Amino acid sequence: MGCFSFFFRRGANPPTTRFAEFEDELSEVQNLKLYSYKELKCATDDFSPANKIGEGGFGPVYRGKLRHGKDAAIKVLSADSKQGAKEFLTEIKVICDIEHENLAKLCGCCVEGDHRILVYDYLENNSLAQTLLGNGHSNIRFSWRTRTRICIGIARGLAFLHEEVRPHIVHRDIKASNILLDKDLTPKISDFGLAKLIPANMTHVSTRVAGTIGYLAPEYAIRGQLTRRADVYSFGVLLVEIVSGRSNTNSLLPIEEKFILERTWDLYEKNELIELIDMELNGDFDVEEACKYLKIGLLCTQDIPKLRPLMSTVVKMLSGEMGIDEGKITKPGLISDFMDLKVRSNPNNTANGNQNPKTNIFNTTISSGSDNAEHSLLSSNATSQSTMTFTDRWDHTN
Numbered sequence: 549m550g551c552f553s554f555f556f557r558r559g560a561n562p563p564t565t566r567f568a569e570f571e572d573e574l575s576e577v578q579n580l581k582l583y584s585y586k587e588l589k590c591a592t593d594d595f596s597p598a599n600k601i602g603e604g605g606f607g608p609v610y611r612g613k614l615r616h617g618k619d620a621a622i623k624v625l626s627a628d629s630k631q632g633a634k635e636f637l638t639e640i641k642v643i644c645d646i647e648h649e650n651l652a653k654l655c656g657c658c659v660e661g662d663h664r665i666l667v668y669d670y671l672e673n674n675s676l677a678q679t680l681l682g683n684g685h686s687n688i689r690f691s692w693r694t695r696t697r698i699c700i701g702i703a704r705g706l707a708f709l710h711e712e713v714r715p716h717i718v719h720r721d722i723k724a725s726n727i728l729l730d731k732d733l734t735p736k737i738s739d740f741g742l743a744k745l746i747p748a749n750m751t752h753v754s755t756r757v758a759g760t761i762g763y764l765a766p767e768y769a770i771r772g773q774l775t776r777r778a779d780v781y782s783f784g785v786l787l788v789e790i791v792s793g794r795s796n797t798n799s800l801l802p803i804e805e806k807f808i809l810e811r812t813w814d815l816y817e818k819n820e821l822i823e824l825i826d827m828e829l830n831g832d833f834d835v836e837e838a839c840k841y842l843k844i845g846l847l848c849t850q851d852i853p854k855l856r857p858l859m860s861t862v863v864k865m866l867s868g869e870m871g872i873d874e875g876k877i878t879k880p881g882l883i884s885d886f887m888d889l890k891v892r893s894n895p896n897n898t899a900n901g902n903q904n905p906k907t908n909i910f911n912t913t914i915s916s917g918s919d920n921a922e923h924s925l926l927s928s929n930a931t932s933q934s935t936m937t938f939t940d941r942w943d944h945t946n
Contacts, residue, residue: 580644581656585663588612588622595624601674611670619670620655624663635741636664642740646713650705652728652738671736673729676786681724681795690826692833694733695790699841700866701735702727706783707859709737710776715745718774722782723763724789744774762796762807766881767853777853781881783862784848788812791841793826797883809849809880812842816877840865843872851881 591612592599602609607626614620625636643654658665673679676698679686690698702722709717719726720742728736742758757764757772765781768774785796788808796808805811808824815821821839844865848856855878857865864870 577640577644580640581667583614583656583658583665583667585658585660585665587615588658588665588667591620592622612667614655614667618655621668621670623666623668625665636666638743639666639739639741642717642743642745646708648705648708650701650708650735650737652736668738671728672731673733675725675738676727676729676735676790677723677725677795679729680793681789688729688733690793690828692829692838696837696841696866698727698729698733698735699787699790700863702737702783702786703859703863703866705735705737706779707863710779710859716776718744718746718776719779719782720744720774721759721763722779722786723760724786724795727786746774746776762883764883765849765853766851766885775853776859777856780848780856780859780862781853783859784845784856784880785809787845787848788824788842791826791838791845792824793828807883810882810884812846813880813882816843816846840872843874843877846877846880847872849880850878852878 589595591614592610595608595610599610599612600608601611601621607624610622610624612620612622640654640657643651647653652671653669655667655669657667673688674686679688680690706719706722709719717740719737719740721739722737726737726739728738730736757769759768759782761769763782763785765778768778768781785808789796792808792812794808798806798808804814812821812824815824821842822835824842825833825835825838844862847865848862850856855876861870865872
């Protein structure tokens with residue numbers, strides 16, 4: 549399935565004024581509906597604060613009602629947004645021509661004057677970060693069966709991106725705030741602003757790091773070597789979050805419990821994984837299955853990338869079509885390991901008084917992994933031009 553055979557939808561009336569850098573790029577995009585700024589202003593009641601449903605690093609998100617009564621999530625990029633033209637276009641190109649039950653659906657965009665706006669289907673139940681991990685502010689009851697459906701749905705969406713779409717797509721920012729839930733709690737992977745394409749003849753893409761601390765695979769965080777296994781790692785962290793009901797990092801907990809992946813490995817070695825399962829389930833869950841899900845999370849987050857399973861294999865393990873071999877579980881790549889490397893590799897941090905954990909030595913900006921996120925499609929802070937590479941010491945199976 550091709551992602552980049554794009555042409556303007558016939559009959560569309562593009563605005564006469566738009567950013568010059570979008571002119572050629574948007575003219576190639578197929579099935580893209582262009583909205584006028586006036587139409588979206590009307591849909592949101594002049595971007596009324598009452599209609600605001602989220603706020604992220606790139607700008608606010610509003611609920612709007614389009615013509616014919618269709619609800620939409622309208623993502624407005626602020627003038628000083630860190631998401632530049634490149635990321636804006638990436639988000640449009642990557643998802644406008646692909647469709648899957650577990651991917652957020654892009655309806656269209658507005659590029660008029662100095663306005664850059666993305667229009668998505670409205671999803672009634674916000675993000676996993678706000679609901680499941682949102683400190684009790686949601687009235688949604690996440691039963692064990694609901695959680696398994698969410699885990700399998702996310703895995704299927706990623707397997708589609710990694711293995712069925714051509715060229716393959718690496719999302720680069722899989723996290724709880726980028727998993728949206730519809731009225732039936734079907735999960736939708738959102739925010740493709742940082743996505744990268746990996747053609748079939750490439751083993752990995754070398755790029756500056758972008759993503760969220762706590763979800764970043766160590767080999768990517770340290771060396772900028774990106775494969776689909778980086779997404780698998782992020783999914784593994786997310787899987788543990790869904791089972792445990794807590795964010796991957798919690799600075800309020802004792803040091804031995806601060807990072808959820810370290811806690812999971814410690815309990816696994818003690819054969820006490822049951823202690824990590826969310827108490828909000830009140831014992832109403834399949835203990836064996838819940839522990840199996842945590843073990844799959846460990847398989848996905850192993851330190852050596854090539855040991856992590858493909859997402860299609862993860863789907864089979866989660867759904868019970870395939871068993872898991874505990875003998876293949878090795879120690880995960882831990883956030884504390886590469887954060888310690890960061891501190892030891894950057895002695896100027898102390899000298900300069902810069903001890904901000906959100907600052908990264910890999911010449912990029914990374915957002916915190918414990919954010920309580922917004923309804924819609926908000927990504928991390930940094931990206932750059934990438935370089936395609938034909939050799940890969942980390943993952944020859946890609």
